[in-house]
Amino acid sequence: MSARRLYEDCPVGLALCRMDGRFIDVNPAFAAILGRTVEDTLALTYWDITPPTYDADEAQQLDLLERTGRYGPYTKHYFHRDGHIVAVRLSGRVVEHDGQRLIWSSAEDITDQARAADALRESEQRYRSVVETTGEWIWELNLALKHTFSNRAVERILGYTAEQFLALDTLTLMHPEDAEEVGNKLPALMANKQGWRGWLVRWRHKDGRYRYVESSAEAILDPSGELRGYRGVDRDITHRLELEEQLRHAQKMDAVGKLAGGIAHDFNNLLVAILGHADLLAESVKHDPTAYEDVEGIRHAGQWAASLTQKLLAFSRRQMTSPVRMDLNDATRDCAALLGRVLDDNIELRTELHPESLGVFADPGEIEQVVINLVTNASDAVGSRGTITVRTATVETVEAGEAGEAGETGEAGDTEADERALLEVTDDGSGIPPELLDRVYEPFFTTKAAGAGTGLGLSTVYGIVKQLGGTIDIDSELGRGTRVRVVLPLHEAPAPVAPAPTEVGPTKRILVVDDEMSVAVIVTRVLEAAGHVVEGALSAAEALAALEAAEQPFDLLLSDIVMPETSGVELARRCRERWPSTQILLMSGYAPNQALEMAPTEVIEKPFSPDELLRRVRDVFELSP
Ligand SMILES: Nc1ncnc2c1ncn2[C@@H]1O[C@H](COP(=O)(O)OP(=O)(O)OP(=O)(O)O)[C@@H](O)[C@H]1O
Ligand SMILES: [Mg+2]
16 A cells, blocks of 8 residues: 555544645545545645634644644644534644655544533533532542541531531541441441431531431442442431421420310319309308318318419410500519519519510410519529529510510511510529420429429410410520520500499399309309399200290300300300390300400309309499490
8 A cells, every 4th residue: 555545544634734834735534624625625724724712722832843843732623614613632743845844743533522521521510510509418438437528518517618527537526326326337338338318317516516417328339349438418407307396396285285274174163163162151151160161171272273273274275364455564573573572582583674665465464473483483493592584675576486686686677577575584593404395384394392393384384475476485504594585476555444343233034054063053053142043054955945935035144165066155146146135154164266256255264253253243234235
């Protein structure tokens, strides 16, 4: 084969050109790179086919050529005939030909390679940006269990930048218990070159608190299949776990509340009967001192039981209350003044009240109960010496349950932040162990000696606060103290005016309805003793029959609210429709929402004393038109 043939058939582009760039000869492979024929190409110069953007590269290669007589190999770009740019691997050297210095070059088309390299770079960039922008924590671990890579997410989760994190002895940041478990499981996984899914691991944040992450990883194998390390994705689920915990706690409190409310309701009925009979009995034995004393004993115990029942009802948010607009500051001041006198001399009770009045819509008795319970707990916690601070302020809640101090959260001002009243009791006492913190609201949960505490204080407070549409939050550190924050809605409406009660009441015809026989009996006896004409019914159906049968409408329907089949509320509605002149008073151990909604029906709260019952009955007629 002749040298010329070799030249013509060579798959690599070959070109001979003068120092000024004019082509003297090119082989077909070279022309093909440019999409041209050989003749076509020979009409051009090197500069015609070189895009100007690469001038700097060219100058550098020319310089090399000048100095060494050789250039390349380097990546050179040409204009293809149809306008796109092709990449070649170019190299060459100076040759002497007939006394002339010429450049002899070889060019290999690497457009496909260059394209592949670009695509690779692009895909790498894409993955890098995904890895760096994702909220998931992505990392790599070598066989010595040292982190060798971490994306930026680690900073959000653990507070260290990726660089700082990699410089640490990272496994010491893992919770010791989790580190032990991982240490136990990992050898078997490594032996099988297996990864893991959904491990729950605690990592210590820079601030010292643990974050929960859900970790998944896969083994990194080298081309020969040997394990090189692990690559994983961890997700911070701390917030989710906190929400789940809150939900679980709320559900538990709800269930306990229902149970307590149910028990309290039944007890209330019994107590109405016990206290009512005791009152009647006291009346009939008042000339026999021994018997009278015994009855007093029954009344005392009954009242104590009634007060426990009240607390349970408060906890289960079924307490009947008479809310009014009141100033939280006034109530707190009065209550603190009272408590200050009874507290140990070595306990300092400070009050820091908001300079302006804080209107809340509550029963004054409820606010009093809240303050007394919180301060009593604080005083028990500080023992014989310490400081208790009762503070009121306003707070802005941006989201439910997330209260920030007004003024401290400056930026919250322009959003739909809702201003609320804060009542805070802080002590420097014993504190509450973290593991007990979510049990303290449970009724009957107490750490105090038998007889020293019933465990109903915080349950009562919890129920009252929830009923008032507020939130309660306890922050405590063992050995340092406790801070209880109660946040209540502010209420700016004017207070309703309560009419003054009067003394005497005329005889009325009353229909008493209660499915609890003992209650019906005692109520009837009390009313009859006061001169009223009473008929009794044990169900709504019986009551409706009695209403129907009466020649003249009754003056008053006095009915229990909670009864099987038809409730007192429904009975009241029908009665009001058919017999509008009949007044209605409902009796309840607790307040289902419907009872509250059907104002202006009067409701009397069980247990009640005979006096209280008579007064309420009288009031119904006094207040009606
Ligand atoms: N300020 C506080 N400091 C430390 N522990 C507290 C504080 N407040 C409440 N606790 C803990 O919570 C438990 C429950 O409190 P709660 O007020 O419900 O019941 P109690 O004080 O034990 O009894 P009661 O209030 O019915 O007399 C207490 O026994 C105590 O262990
Ligand atoms: Mg208490």
